[in-house]
Amino acid sequence: MRTPSTRLNFATYPRITDDLIKSPRVPIRSLVAFGPKQRAIGEPAKTQETSNFRNTIGSLKRLIGRTVSDPDVQDVEKSFMNATLIDVNGTVGVEVKYLGQTQRFSATQLVGAYLGKLRDITSNELKVGITDIVLAVPVWYTDIQRRAIIDAASIAGLNVLRLINDTTATALGYGITKSDLPEADDPKHVVFVDVGHSSLSTAVVAFSKGQLTVKSTAFDTKVGGRYIDRALVNHFAEQFKTKYKIDVLSNPKATFRLTAGCDKVKKILSANTEAPLNVESIMNDIDASSNMNREQYETLIASVLERIPAPLAQALQDAGLSLEQIDAVELVGGCTRIPAVRAKIQSIFPGKVLSTTLNQDEAIARGAAFACAMLSPVFRVRDFAIHDIQPYPIKVEWERAPEDPDEDTELVVFPKGNSIPSTKVLTFYRNKPFEIQASYTEPSGLPGGINPWIAKFTAKSVGPDPKGDLSCVKVKTRLNQHGLLSFEAAYTEEIEEREETPMAVDGEPEAAPRKKKVVKKTDVPFVWGSTGLDKSVVEVLREQEAEMHAADKLVVDTEVSFIQGENTEENLMLYFVCRTARMPLRSTFTIRGENSTTATLPSCNPQKRSSYLSHYKRRRIGYTATKARMLPSLHTLASWMGSKPWAIPSRTAGRSRRRGHALSRNYGRRSTGTCQTLRRETRNTATSTRRTSKQSWRRQPPFRSGWKTRSRGSPRGRRMWIRS
Numbered sequence: 001m002r003t004p005s006t007r008l009n010f011a012t013y014p015r016i017t018d019d020l021i022k023s024p025r026v027p028i029r030s031l032v033a034f035g036p037k038q039r040a041i042g043e044p045a046k047t048q049e050t051s052n053f054r055n056t057i058g059s060l061k062r063l064i065g066r067t068v069s070d071p072d073v074q075d076v077e078k079s080f081m082n083a084t085l086i087d088v089n090g091t092v093g094v095e096v097k098y099l100g101q102t103q104r105f106s107a108t109q110l111v112g113a114y115l116g117k118l119r120d121i122t123s124n125e126l127k128v129g130i131t132d133i134v135l136a137v138p139v140w141y142t143d144i145q146r147r148a149i150i151d152a153a154s155i156a157g158l159n160v161l162r163l164i165n166d167t168t169a170t171a172l173g174y175g176i177t178k179s180d181l182p183e184a185d186d187p188k189h190v191v192f193v194d195v196g197h198s199s200l201s202t203a204v205v206a207f208s209k210g211q212l213t214v215k216s217t218a219f220d221t222k223v224g225g226r227y228i229d230r231a232l233v234n235h236f237a238e239q240f241k242t243k244y245k246i247d248v249l250s251n252p253k254a255t256f257r258l259t260a261g262c263d264k265v266k267k268i269l270s271a272n273t274e275a276p277l278n279v280e281s282i283m284n285d286i287d288a289s290s291n292m293n294r295e296q297y298e299t300l301i302a303s304v305l306e307r308i309p310a311p312l313a314q315a316l317q318d319a320g321l322s323l324e325q326i327d328a329v330e331l332v333g334g335c336t337r338i339p340a341v342r343a344k345i346q347s348i349f350p351g352k353v354l355s356t357t358l359n360q361d362e363a364i365a366r367g368a369a370f371a372c373a374m375l376s377p378v379f380r381v382r383d384f385a386i387h388d389i390q391p392y393p394i395k396v397e398w399e400r401a402p403e404d405p406d407e408d409t410e411l412v413v414f415p416k417g418n419s420i421p422s423t424k425v426l427t428f429y430r431n432k433p434f435e436i437q438a439s440y441t442e443p444s445g446l447p448g449g450i451n452p453w454i455a456k457f458t459a460k461s462v463g464p465d466p467k468g469d470l471s472c473v474k475v476k477t478r479l480n481q482h483g484l485l486s487f488e489a490a491y492t493e494e495i496e497e498r499e500e501t502p503m504a505v506d507g508e509p510e511a512a513p514r515k516k517k518v519v520k521k522t523d524v525p526f527v528w529g530s531t532g533l534d535k536s537v538v539e540v541l542r543e544q545e546a547e548m549h550a551a552d553k554l555v556v557d558t559e560v561s562f563i564q565g566e567n568t569e570e571n572l573m574l575y576f577v578c579r580t581a582r583m584p585l586r587s588t589f590t591i592r593g594e595n596s597t598t599a600t601l602p603s604c605n606p607q608k609r610s611s612y613l614s615h616y617k618r619r620r621i622g623y624t625a626t627k628a629r630m631l632p633s634l635h636t637l638a639s640w641m642g643s644k645p646w647a648i649p650s651r652t653a654g655r656s657r658r659r660g661h662a663l664s665r666n667y668g669r670r671s672t673g674t675c676q677t678l679r680r681e682t683r684n685t686a687t688s689t690r691r692t693s694k695q696s697w698r699r700q701p702p703f704r705s706g707w708k709t710r711s712r713g714s715p716r717g718r719r720m721w722i723r724s
Contacts, residue, residue: 169367
């Protein structure tokens with residue numbers, strides 16, 4: 001899951017969607033928000049994040065598969081979100097206000113909702129239904145996180161054909177199209193470095209004709225763009241305490257505004273030596289500004305930059321390669337555009353050219369799409385073998401048999417770097433039922449405080465062999481292509497000797513019978529369990545997700561649009577907003593009017609919509625404005641429009657003569673006609689918004705249509721609503 005927050009790359013037959021995804025054109029934010037009427041997922045959630053921050057959840061790939069007591073969740077993830085994190089059936093979840101009630105959802109359910117959104121986007125693009133997918137996940141995902149991702153896909157009604165590591169997907173997209181790869185005895189070694197929004201991943205991959213082999217991987221989950229943004233936010237927050245006497249970090253909305261500004265500063269400093277920071281109305285009606293040069297910038301983020309070399313050096317060491325054996329270094333991920341980040345990477349690979357031939361934002365999704373096409377019966381893709389590895393060592397543990405006091409009680413079955421898929425057969429000598437526990441060998445090497453436990457195996461109905469000795473029980477365990485451990489079979493082996501009489505041949509003496517050893521296999525009943533959800537639980541969650549998805553779709557399909565010819569308060573207000581703001585007449589945004597009536601604002605570009613709404617006062621139609629007075633009441637609108645709601649009157653005395661195209665109001669001078677009626681209507685109820693600075697009065701709104709201030713006249717100017 002790159003969001004701004006994360007990247008879970010998603011590929012289907014036959015097209016990719018990324019970032020979570022980049023549907024072929026627009027990135028989809030990995031955010032899920034809950035509202036009084038419906039959920040908002042992706043870009044709609046980002047649009048209302050500032051106003052609904054307590055019910056908006058991001059960092060989905062960082063939360064799934066974790067517990068609420070995980071140190072990474074408590075110390076890191078909580079600082080990047082405002083939603084309330086709680087325990088939901090042993091995993092981390094959130095408590096939100098949804099449909100007017102307090103409800104709880106697990107991180108698996110949130111990812112399922114997000115994957116459902118990606119499914120709908122892809123289905124609309126391809127004009128076909130989507131069921132089979134390939135998901136690219138971080139290389140540092142453990143068994144519990146991978147199973148949670150598969151459960152989330154099942155909740156969304158999707159079948160995961162393969163979970164592929166993001167570095168492996170990048171390597172596949174790089175190598176499958178190359179026709180000049182060397183032979184297997186002299187492969188081409190390429191290092192892939194991915195510095196994304198919240199983590200760094202690297203892999204050393206050997207390419208030869210028709211195949212790729214992952215030699216080693218390494219990662220750091222505390223390196224990425226969000227940590228750079230946080231360093232800038234903390235710096236400017238301290239600066240504004242002294243400069244403006246405000247505490248930005250104490251106000252979530254102000255923090256959102258400052259974070260957006262710092263992100264712009266970060267991007268500008270990637271190409272320039274100096275960048276300004278301007279945040280309008282950051283809090284307490286204060287416009288904050290500052291600037292920063294690249295030297296200051298690199299000093300502030302030094303703690304993040306210092307973490308980059310370690311995983312790169314570790315990957316080289318684990319691969320057993322020297323610097324001279326590396327043929328290329330490929331960079332992907334948005335943060336590799338930062339000069340300081342590139343300089344740190346270059347320090348590990350002196351003399352090597354840092355290549356950016358891959359699309360830095362879509363490289364992983366491209367590889368996942370190739371992997372999906374290779375599994376599809378519809379597409380014909382060139383043969384290209386993928387040899388991936390296991391990043392963590394896995395061991396099995398058991399109780400010592402009383403008959404053998406010197407027996408070992410644990411064994412590393414799949415060491416670090418073991419190829420996947422892989423199958424191992426374990427042999428035990430027992431005369432009664434026994435259990436096996438599978439877990440990670442080095443819990444300290446796992447990210448955060450993830451539980452190292454993987455699975456439990458129990459063999460039943462095990463007894464002595466016919467001779468009364470210990471039975472030879474063999475257990476088959478497998479590490480599949482998803483990187484998941486499973487127990488496939490259990491059986492006993494008995495060796496029997498049988499006599500075979502050779503065929504008699506005429507004229508030759510009869511041969512003596514021969515003894516042949518035959519291995520007789522008998523299945524042993526067994527049960528095993530893992531961290532994945534039970535099928536019945538998944539089915540219940542799938543039905544719940546289907547109901548919420550249907551409810552969301554119903555809200556969108558039945559949104560109120562303007563009905564001509566009816567002079568209801570809702571329609572008058574809606575029509576006034578449509579004509580003055582020049583927006584479409586369909587909507588997903590509800591505002592509250594007089595007498596608790598509601599009207600629906602038209603849908604449009606989310607950024608423009610939020611800008612439009614910010615220019616309306618709360619008392620009349622539900623939103624505040626810093627530079628606009630009250631809009632006319634519904635009663636005044638009705639008296640103006642009469643039985644013709646399509647005709648908004650222009651001023652009867654004034655400079656604007658375009659009837660139905662402009663509605664102006666004169667606060668500084670005498671006016672007549674409609675403007676005078678409007679002034680009387682709003683004189684007693686409007687709250688004055690006089691500003692002390694001429695410049696702040698004359699600042700233009702962030703869109704063409706809106707309240708304008710003429711430069712001549714009194715300091716207050718002449719306030720007019722002008723439609724472009």
